[in-house]
Amino acid sequence: xxxxxxxxxxxxxxxxxxxxDIRTVTMGISLRDCSHPDIDIFNxxxxxxxxxxxxxxxxxxxAVEELYGIPIINKRISVTPIAIAAEACKNPDxxxxxxxxxxxxxxxxxxxxxxxSALVQKGMTDGDRRLLESxxxxxxxxxxxxxxxxxxxxxAGINMDAVALMGxxxxxxxxxxxxxxxxxxxxxxxxxNAPDDNPFMAGAFHGVGEAECVINxxxxxxxxxxxxxxxxxxxxxGDISEEIKKTAFKITRMGEMAAREVSQRLGVEFGVxxxxxxxxxxxxxxxxxxxxxxxxxxxxxHGTTAxxxxxxxxxxxxxxxASSSVGGLSGAFIPVSEDAGMIRSVQDxxxxxxxxxxxxxxxxxxxxxxxxxxxxxxxxxxAIIADEMAIGVINKKTTAVRLIPAVGKKVGDSVEFGxxxxxxxVMNVSAxxxxxxxxxxxxxxxxxxxxxx
Amino acid sequence: xxxxxxxxxxxxxxxxxxxxxxxxxxxxFGVNIIDIRQTLMxxxxxxxxxxxxxxxxxxxxxxxxxxxxxxxxxxVEIRVQHEDVFKYMHRx
Numbered sequence: 001x002x003x004x005x006x007x008x009x010x011x012x013x014x015x016x017x018x019x020x021d022i023r024t025v026t027m028g029i030s031l032r033d034c035s036h037p038d039i040d041i042f043n044x045x046x047x048x049x050x051x052x053x054x055x056x057x058x059x060x061x062x063a064v065e066e067l068y069g070i071p072i073i074n075k076r077i078s079v080t081p082i083a084i085a086a087e088a089c090k091n092p093d094x095x096x097x098x099x100x101x102x103x104x105x106x107x108x109x110x111x112x113x114x115x116x117s118a119l120v121q122k123g124m125t126d127g128d129r130r131l132l133e134s135x136x137x138x139x140x141x142x143x144x145x146x147x148x149x150x151x152x153x154x155x156a157g158i159n160m161d162a163v164a165l166m167g168x169x170x171x172x173x174x175x176x177x178x179x180x181x182x183x184x185x186x187x188x189x190x191x192x193n194a195p196d197d198n199p200f201m202a203g204a205f206h207g208v209g210e211a212e213c214v215i216n217x218x219x220x221x222x223x224x225x226x227x228x229x230x231x232x233x234x235x236x237x238g239d240i241s242e243e244i245k246k247t248a249f250k251i252t253r254m255g256e257m258a259a260r261e262v263s264q265r266l267g268v269e270f271g272v273x274x275x276x277x278x279x280x281x282x283x284x285x286x287x288x289x290x291x292x293x294x295x296x297x298x299x300x301x302h303g304t305t306a307x308x309x310x311x312x313x314x315x316x317x318x319x320x321x322a323s324s325s326v327g328g329l330s331g332a333f334i335p336v337s338e339d340a341g342m343i344r345s346v347q348d349x350x351x352x353x354x355x356x357x358x359x360x361x362x363x364x365x366x367x368x369x370x371x372x373x374x375x376x377x378x379x380x381x382x383a384i385i386a387d388e389m390a391i392g393v394i395n396k397k398t399t400a401v402r403l404i405p406a407v408g409k410k411v412g413d414s415v416e417f418g419x420x421x422x423x424x425x426v427m428n429v430s431a432x433x434x435x436x437x438x439x440x441x442x443x444x445x446x447x448x449x450x451x452x453x
Numbered sequence: 454x455x456x457x458x459x460x461x462x463x464x465x466x467x468x469x470x471x472x473x474x475x476x477x478x479x480x481x482f483g484v485n486i487i488d489i490r491q492t493l494m495x496x497x498x499x500x501x502x503x504x505x506x507x508x509x510x511x512x513x514x515x516x517x518x519x520x521x522x523x524x525x526x527x528x529v530e531i532r533v534q535h536e537d538v539f540k541y542m543h544r545x
Contacts, residue, residue, distance in 0.1 A: 013494070
């Protein structure tokens with residue numbers, strides 16, 4: 001029989017009951033040919049290029065959704081880091097560029113456009129600095145623009161001047177968007193070893209080594225993995241790893257097929273499938289619950305890092321078997337606000353910022369969507385970033401920080417973003433100062449690549 | 454698209470006339486039934502059909518909308534999906 005009833009029903013159930021979806025189809029567009037010293041002409045160039053390339057993106061993705069009956073939740077765009085594309089413009093800030101990106105995103109109907117970004121892991125050019133300083137205004141005056149900054153790399157070290165600057169920019173962004181629970185910070189992420197082809201927001205940008213235009217897809221499915229594990233009867237950890245691998249394989253195959261169909265219909269090169277377990281606030285669609293399904297009473301207790309390591313590795317193995325073009329972040333995301341299980345763990349006192357930091361050593365990204373008290377100082381935010389960058393640089397992996405210093409809120413309060421961004425309980429940070437350390441500036445050198453103990 | 458085969462799944466409470474309702478739409482749209490099965494999924498009635506599109510003027514969206522309408526009439530959930538999604542996911 002060419003398709004068994006079980007196979008058909010398994011797929012249907014993944015979508016109906018377990019929240020399987022293609023989280024995003026993201027079109028990467030190079031803006032390198034748009035440069036012009038006159039910012040108005042530059043803005044005109046990028047608007048025309050983005051709208052020209054992406055005008056059929058949403059319609060095509062919707063047609064593929066219909067064809068396969070698999071939801072594609074978000075259609076998005078990533079562009080060349082604006083600090084590079086707009087560097088020739090000598091204007092003191094790049095806010096008008098962000099507004100142009102926002103307008104283009106609205107015109108083609110995508111919900112986010114990423115790439116208000118700079119790559120400053122080793123040093124900052126004049127244009128990089130102007131971009132970084134434009135971020136708070138840019139994010140408070142636009143709706144769909146996402147910003148990311150690469151602050152560190154395993155071959156460059158950590159740019160501590162930029163880390164210090166970004167602590168301030170995150171604070172300012174929170175203040176300028178205070179009336180909406182500092183939502184600007186949910187659209188701003190800083191990285192170590194940022195990938196060039198990540199389709200997920202807020203960190204998506206179109207890397208400088210990428211083609212003119214590509215389609216990258218982000219596939220998700222924590223709910224599917226969670227349900228699959230809960231169906232196992234008294235499994236060993238080996239059985240659990242095997243089940244996650246198989247499930248990740250199936251999810252990735254489906255994502256690759258749909259993404260290739262979109263890219264073929266648009267006549268645009270296919271880039272990568274990013275198989276990342278990205279939780280949503282929906283019940284069961286939770287990475288924390290997967291860890292709990294392995295036998296932990298609450299996510300965050302002792303054993304959580306080991307369980308997450310198993311999960312992250314098994315997801316990568318299944319994904320790598322399923323597609324020859326796996327890229328982006330690929331692994332498990334551990335955002336707090338977007339995951340009902342994580343929120344519960346924080347509220348129950350099981351999960352702390354320190355434990356989340358440990359978990360980022362083995363997850364695919366980092367400290368994500370974590371609200372901290374509004375009176376947290378810029379230097380403390382920079383110090384949290386520095387810790388996270390160090391983990392990424394030393395372990396040669398991507399790490400990231402997306403913190404929300406929620407203006408006017410203290411530990412015990414929570415911030416509400418709604419939709420996929422969810423809500424975040426405000427978490428405690430250390431009361432001791434890191435100010436002197438951050439003030440020193442300079443660069444933490446690139447780590448030695450041998451003597452790896 | 455390599456083939457023109459679709460999997461139609463009907464999930465819900467079994468009532469008189471469902472099969473007739475679904476097959477009528479298929480015939481109206483020139484979709485040939487090449488397989489039809491009934492099964493229970495966690496005690497819920499499930500019908501699986503594989504249909505092959507014969508008509509050149511077939512518009513998937515219209516077919517899906519009509520099926521959704523029939524689904525609402527009989528209070529069942531009807532999905533129409535291209536067969537590749539199932540093949541790709543489960544077969545190498």
